[in-house]
Amino acid sequence: MPEQDDSEREFDLRWADNAEHKEPSARARMLAARWKENPPAPQPFRADPGPRAPRRSSWVSTLVVFGCVAGLIAVIGYLNYRSSY
Template sequence: MSERDEEKREFDLAWAEGAEHKEPSARARMLAARWKDNPPGPVPFRPEPDHRASSGRSSWVSTAVVLGCVAAVILLLGYLNFRPY
């Protein structure tokens, strides 16, 4: 890109960013129209602290089950590979 094109591009960006009124995106307009009659309910950013504390034990159980399944598949494949035909 030539230096003149670069200067023109910078001018265009400065002109666009300096606009008094900025039109919202198509998605913002769509959501505003949808939410005008039916606003969305509140959505928490993070889960409740109690929810995380109760799921701490189940994450270890899930990990053990997954590792057990992987070990079982490895053993099964090893058995099938070394089995005489």
């Protein structure tokens, strides 16, 4: 098959995009077949996400991080102090 130049290739893409019948994707066909046997339950537009666990304060997380950093600095300082003697 001879090489097509860009103008012919562009025409082919335009012709394919303008086709009246477009085959559904494999995922669309799979879901259609699955839903034919077992249709999904109707869902509201914005479903209620349900109860959530109470969110911890950002201050608690900040204090935990600073506490870990301070503890690490203290351990490193203690090890340096012990190794100098």
